[in-house]
Amino acid sequence: MLLLLTPALVVIVALLVVPLAWLAWQSIRQDGGFTLANYQRVFTGTYLDTFLLTFKLSFIVTGVTVLLGYPVAYLAASVSSRWSALILGMVILPFWTSVLVRTYAWLVLLQRTGVFNKALLATGLIEQPLQLAYNPFGTIVAMVHILLPFMVLPLYSAMQKIPPNLSQAGASLGGSPFYVFTRVFLPLSLSGVMAGVTLVFVLCLGFYITPELMGGGKSIMVSMVVSRNVEIYNSWGAASAVSVALLVCVFAIFYAASRIVPLEKTLSAK
């Protein structure tokens, strides 16, 4: 049995486990000795700002995707299978479209001469085109769009398993719709919320393409710091310490979430 596992293991160990171990080792080495200087940099100055900004953006994007994703999943789980297939199809179609393509589409939509600015100018609501792209706003809009399916799908799969007669029983016992929703449906759907939030938050933390293209070079995310240190400055020490710090955050989140929802369930939506 181990023999069957070997080819797959060799690929993953050689291309992922070994370099991760090397990154960890590299982050505490300098001129042949032990150092914590790289980590000192992570927790001070611009690197700390980068981490804080990344967490802030990730919280915003995750929060917005929950708010937008929950009603979509709720409706999809409560209508006939024909309608729910249509709703899920409209969620999955963009899901299967390249991230690069979708970021490109948002650049087109949000740029100064883009569709939104033109529409707003035409209605007379604004007189000057708004700066919508190449800033944190554009990054958030595009990231919410890209990550929303990762929220809707786990939510839907959790809600689908909630027997509809539970809510009916609550209503027949005199609960108002709001009371039944908050006391019966919402608690039962929390495992889906947990899976979706974990997935979206972790994907946000490491997101690269959209912030790089949409951010306009002003809001630097952790992923961009890693990339720049390797590509431009060839500074592996700094890149590795930032990578290890990011990795620790991600694994801590996965571990905490796995105590509530099995990891397999969270990842299978990806």
Next chain:
Amino acid sequence: MNKLSFGRICLIAGVALILAFLMLPVLIVVPLSFSDTRFLTFPPPGYSLRWYYAFFGNPTWLAAARTTLIASTSAALIATPIGVAAAYAIQHGTLSVMRYLRMVLMLPLMVPIIIVAVGVFFVFTKTGMVNTLPGLILADTMLGLPYVLISVGADLRTFDHTQEMVARSLGMNRVRSFLAVTLPQIRSSVISAAVFVFIQALDETVVALFISGGENQTLTRRMFVTLRDEIDPTIAAISTMLTALTLCLVLSVVVSRRSVAARA
């Protein structure tokens, strides 16, 4: 559920808006790709195939498309068999380490892609595989393995293993009994796994930014680099073709799954 309360109408209206938000970018790129001007005005003043000609008339774009197609196909062809073997071993292995080994195989889904990219870049600089086609194929294979494990693993868990045992008790060896009895019955999940690996390799950008270049740069890498400088309408044409290709692949998987389910 039957009567439409005010609350429910609000819910439906809200969801319709959110779905419109989801579909909007996909729906806007397609007409733009047929625009006859280089300014991305919407709706386009006129329609033409200008940007498709721009793509097919440019050797660099075509070379990038070729690299991407070769790498994606090869990755699907390599990752699928070794992933199926691994999923089988995990399902029927008796060793207690299997659970941990499974976690190791799922790592590409858990580690942020930028860190995967930096790690692979490091290994490839040491082994001289940066900017090579084999390197790209290997990286795409690694990234695709978890998808095979999830798709095929789920199917193997519900598959009645005694059928294979019967075949073996009748004298077939392990490999033949797997190929003759099990594989045909888990076929649809194997095919969709291969398609997932292909699509994921087609879409992969971050790792390719680090390890593909020169003659072997992928389509997405070139798109990314172009987008950093200007919003070139050729990219709308490429985006439309990529989306159409992905959509066809996904639909073919859905249809084949349905026909399998109908027969069962």
